Amino acid sequence: MSDAFRELLKKVGSGSHTSKDLTRQEAADAMRMMLLAEATPAQIGAFLISHRIKRPTGEELAGMLDAYDELGSRLQPLTSTDSQVIVLGIPYDGRSRTAPVSPITALILTTVGQPVVMHGGGIMPTKYGIPLIDIWQGLGVNFRLPLSQTQQVFETTKLGFVYLPLHFPLTNKLVEYRDQLGKxxxxxxxxxxxxxxxGVAQIISGFVHPPTETMFQDAHALRGQKYFTTVKGLEGSCDLPRDRTAIIGIFSNSNLERLHLHPRDYGFAGKEVPLESLTSLIAQMQEVLQGKPSELMQAAIWNGGFYLWRCGVCKDIESGFTEAESLLTSGKVAQKLAEITQVVNDIQLAHQV
Structure with missing residues (x-):
């Protein structure tokens, strides 16, 4: 048993009247001890559920992020671009109700030279939804690569995918706890x-509950992250909804610009595309990449256009939609996917020789 961890557990797990928030350093210590398995299984399980009940603070999340930065592997800064890298923060437990379009969004952005980093693992509790790694595999891109090869792909194509089971295996130890806790x-x-x-990046984070956005803001402020975007997206992702108003926060140097994008104002209102299976999703995505009209194509243009504008590629949202549609229907996005697939295959082959 870790006596040090026990003291931290006592602080967060003492009940609604006597529990206390952790300092940033204490939260970092707790996260580090859990990742390194210095705390016992009983301590880790008790801490995770107690912390959920108490609710985390921005300062605690900042400390946990400090530990991730200390122990986790990360892609190194690009030297071949003047564009700020975009990091898409999407729930690791995937999607289970609505069809995701974030991989297509990433392809649209990288087609015009905008670097994008995605991250995640395999099938994850508690939703057990379709993970990003399986979607990319279905599209023909194997991102289950050593970090050095992932770095090569990133530098060549501007698309990086940090796959935690290979690049940050310490996190795998906590997956079982998520399963057993059920929350x-x-x-x-x-x-x-x-x-x-x-390197310096623009972090885009999806969320569901409004208090989460405040936690993002507090944690980023403590960590000196001056530029980030929040999206009240589908199932907590960065995907903009079409059946309701898209609520977006653009944070720059402690200033907040609030956007309420109404899909009907731009001709994109509609029902969300249901997620039936990975096989059907890949087939639908392939049709989008072939430029065929569909509801998923509308979702891809809606999202791609917004992010082209948000990244500064297009001067306004309307021109972003026009550009996104053109990139898809002209086959340029499909060509980018083929390029990424070829680069991945060539790098894997070179390391097998």
């Missing part, structure tokens, strides 16, 4: 904010 621990909130990129 998302505060780790799930912290992961939405983590940047597995060692």
């Amino acid at each position: 998302r621990p505060p780790l799930a909130t912290m992961e939405l904010m983590w940047s597995p990129y060692a």
